[in-house]
Amino acid sequence: MTAAEETLIINRVLSGDGDAFETLVLEHQKNVYNLALRLTGNEQDALDASQEAFIKAYTKLGSFRGGSRFSAWLYRVTYNICLDMLRKNGRSNVISLNYTDSDGEEGEYEIPDSRLTPEDALEKKELTEAINEAMEHLSPEHRQILALREGADMSYADISALLGINEGSVKSRISRARKSLAKILTENGTFSPEERQIRERRGNSHERV
């Protein structure tokens, strides 16, 4: 859906055509739900949060300003609802509320020593499961930013605006989150070290690690 089409639909909703809102839900529900699922960590909360987000977006649609894309606005609504939900449930530790992140602490997550290859990756479905499981071992901050990036497909610029951090921090935080994820996936055997293949390929010559 183009931005122009979306604006038309929004205007229809604002003009009293509530049914037109269905198009917006259909367009965005997957990202909203997956964002909520990654933030809240369970399906029931994700469903509740998603519904609340859409209904809130509906009632507050008049305060949406075309300056940002509707999706970014909607994800922010979703994000706030999820954080609120976690806070109410006393699980605020799930998502770190303090902006005491590790940006700038270079090398906190070591690059895995072993070379990695996806060639030994498990079957597709198992890979998905392994990734989801590994996600749960990430720090709340890393899980959060990957939820925004991969759950909701948000751009770095949108994430930057949402979290109130600059784009450089978004980049490095996402990268560190992924390094951490890669490390977990290697350590749990999802991806196995490539050493064997490297040796096969290059003999026992130098290993530049």
Add this chain to the structure above:
Amino acid sequence: MNGCNEFRELISCRLDGELDAADVSSLEKHLEGCPSCRSYYELLSAVLGAETKVEPPPALLAGVMEGIKTAPRPKRNVLRPVITVAAAAACLAIVIAAVGVPKFTERNDAVSAGGAAPSQYNLGASAPLRTTSPENTYPVSAASDEIAEDSDVSYNMIAESAPEPEPAPEPPALKSAPAAAEEAPQEDSVPLPPVGFDGGSKPADASASAGSTAPAASSSNDTRAAGGGAAPDTRTPEMPAEDMPESPAALPVPEDEVDEEKALFISPTGGYRAIVHIRGELPEELLDYDLIELDDGRFEIFAPAELLPALESAGCEVDYQDEESDVIYIVYKPE
């Protein structure tokens, strides 16, 4: 190995499609000579290529469509945060000029409904929480309250009447009003700094909607049924020009009384310096700022970032900090 660190970040960016051309070539060059980074690249590609998203349950859509049937209908917010206090007052002046006083007396039902029922947003000048320190009071509140006493005109009208501005006498502070008038029909496409959902409700907005949004909701049907071309309902497509009598004197808003900086707590990034959570009693530093009621009994407040240290030392919970923004966003829950 350490030199690879930055390339790991470039790899991450590249897989997100967020790497610019110059970095792409330097990354490619590095990958040619670094098997370790190549492996990492392949691993991340596999991870990001895996379908980890799930389909939302059908109950989501069903619940939303059911829920919005009973939810309050959305209303257009005509006043956007970039419209300055002066422009807002000028817009209002145009409406009054264009529509004329008799229209308002015809709408007596709507007006009195607005006056009698305390608006859910109206914690403004008349609320006990607010003190009357002129320095810290948003000028827009003062202006709109003053005007509200006069006419209680709904700001929703502006969108409809503004496109046909009568040659009203131009008040001193009208400079932004014509622009606003042109924008009004396409308000959603006006390029603005990306403001978030909550960020959308600026103090200026709140004051503007105080006493206008709620009455519009309760009276829109009445006024429309009465066939009033000037109904404060945004669904009324346009107002017949012949309904506009000669303009009375516009409300002058001297420009020097307008402190735009205070009225526009909006950061260039749309972000906030901090999100502050307050429960119970409102700290006195915030007494002069507008409260905007949320659905769940809480309020949001936008305030300048310089209040942050005081709030922190008062023990308020602060969510995160962003040095780039001059705005703090406060969620306040009275208990």
